[in-house]
Each structure stands twice: as C-alpha cells, then as structure tokens.
Amino acid sequence: MRNVLITGANRGLGLALAEHFASLDDTRVFATTREASTASDLHDTSKRCGDRIEVIAVDVASATSIAALATMLEARDVTLDVLVNNAGTASWTSFGEIDEATSAEIMRVNALGPVLVTQALARRVRDGGKIVNITSTLGSIERATSSWGLVYSMSKAALNMFSKILSIELRDRHIAVLALHPGWVRTRMGGDEAPLEIAQSVAGMAKVIDGLDLENSGRYLTYEGEPLPW
Numbered sequence: 001m002r003n004v005l006i007t008g009a010n011r012g013l014g015l016a017l018a019e020h021f022a023s024l025d026d027t028r029v030f031a032t033t034r035e036a037s038t039a040s041d042l043h044d045t046s047k048r049c050g051d052r053i054e055v056i057a058v059d060v061a062s063a064t065s066i067a068a069l070a071t072m073l074e075a076r077d078v079t080l081d082v083l084v085n086n087a088g089t090a091s092w093t094s095f096g097e098i099d100e101a102t103s104a105e106i107m108r109v110n111a112l113g114p115v116l117v118t119q120a121l122a123r124r125v126r127d128g129g130k131i132v133n134i135t136s137t138l139g140s141i142e143r144a145t146s147s148w149g150l151v152y153s154m155s156k157a158a159l160n161m162f163s164k165i166l167s168i169e170l171r172d173r174h175i176a177v178l179a180l181h182p183g184w185v186r187t188r189m190g191g192d193e194a195p196l197e198i199a200q201s202v203a204g205m206a207k208v209i210d211g212l213d214l215e216n217s218g219r220y221l222t223y224e225g226e227p228l229p230w
C-alpha cells in the first residue's frame, strides 16, 4: 500500500490532490485539515473514495499539532511514499501596507510550516520517496515585478530555498524534492479571475509528481513541468 500525506486538504488544490491520489491503485491518503469537524467536503470526498482518505486535524502553524501528527504516524508505523506540503495562506498587500500579524502568519504557514512538518515527518518518508512543496511563481526572485503580495512572495521564495536545500539534505536517502507551482487556479486563494480550473492544475501536477525522481530533484517547476527561474 502506497501512503500519501497532503496538508491543507479540506478545500482547493489540496482536496483535489487528495481525491486524485485516492483514485490510484493501492494508495491511501492522509489528508490533513486545520479543523476536522467542519471539513465537510473532505469527509464527503473520503466517503466517495471508499474511505481511502483518512482525515487528520493538523495546523501547520502549530509545533504541537505537527508533533502530534508525527507521533500518530510513528505509533502506527506508517511509511510515507509522498509528502505534499500544500497548506498555504496569502494576503495581497503591497509595501507601505504591510501588517505585522498577517505577515507573521503567512511566513509561519507558508515558509516555516513546511520546514517543521518535513523535519517532523522525514523519518517516516521512505528512502526513495518524494516530497513536494507547493510554491508559486510569485516566489521567483528573478520574475519579481512589483511589491503586490510582498509577504506571500517572500514566503514562497523562502519555501523555494527550503526545497533546494532539502533536496541536497535528503539525496543520500534517494528522496526527491520538488518546488511545484500549480498555475493560477480558481480556488479561494486564486480567485474567480484565475484562468485554470482545479482539475487542469491537478492533472498537470500529478503528472509532474509521477515523473519526479532523483534526476530532477531540487528543481522549481510549473504544473506543466516547465522550469522556473529561481
């Protein structure tokens, strides 16, 4: 049985990724959500998938919550084939409008969250497994054009750095790491103007994740597998 863990899986891209992986043969998905009692779409999806999706409450901004997740997987001796750090939050303010509390939350969830989740679960990821960090083109320093979404962009640039360093750190264990941009997608974060449907993005990301190996580990790619400049 293949095990996949996805954070922030109660809606948007995380939910669709959970459904995609649960549709694959012999695959069980650990789908995390901040608040399990209100994650009705995730519970419905889990039922539709014949309970191949297990719903787990995790707040990636809480070290205690992350530790509880690690302890649970440890106690059940679960080995992960794929870990997807998908949970994210955003604010589209620019330089001059930056608010401390919102910014600290964005950095905590988008940049530090994946580091702490991965650090806590690294022992549970099998040698030869995969770790995918869902990033954004807004994290590309080379592509920066304005300060719109400044702190979100900074958080994804930090996540990109983590992805690269993690790929080096885990190479000996043959664990492949990717910084993956989902495209601009119609989710709560992406908004109604976004050109891509969730299904298009997830189909592309699934293909890229499928093709992830040590050869392309440490890269920054779009959902279509195109390289992005750091």
Ligand SMILES: NC(=O)c1ccc[n+]([C@@H]2O[C@H](COP(=O)([O-])OP(=O)(O)OC[C@H]3O[C@@H](n4cnc5c(N)ncnc54)[C@H](OP(=O)(O)O)[C@@H]3O)[C@@H](O)[C@H]2O)c1
Residues within 6 Å of the ligand: 007, 008, 009, 010, 011, 012, 013, 014, 033, 034, 035, 058, 059, 060, 061, 085, 086, 087, 088, 089, 109, 134, 135, 136, 137, 181, 182, 183, 184, 185, 186, 187, 188, 189, 190, 191, 194
């Ligand atoms: N949509 C796009 O166009 C786009 C483009 C580039 C990158 N991305 C990235 O893609 C990922 C998924 O985004 P999305 O578009 O699917 O957005 P979304 O619909 O807003 O979903 C975000 C998910 O992250 C979860 N989350 C937020 N804070 C969390 C925390 N502290 N602990 C655990 N989970 C938390 C949310 O849970 P709650 O429901 O509890 O808030 C939700 O499940 C994000 O990393 C985002 O930055 C999206």
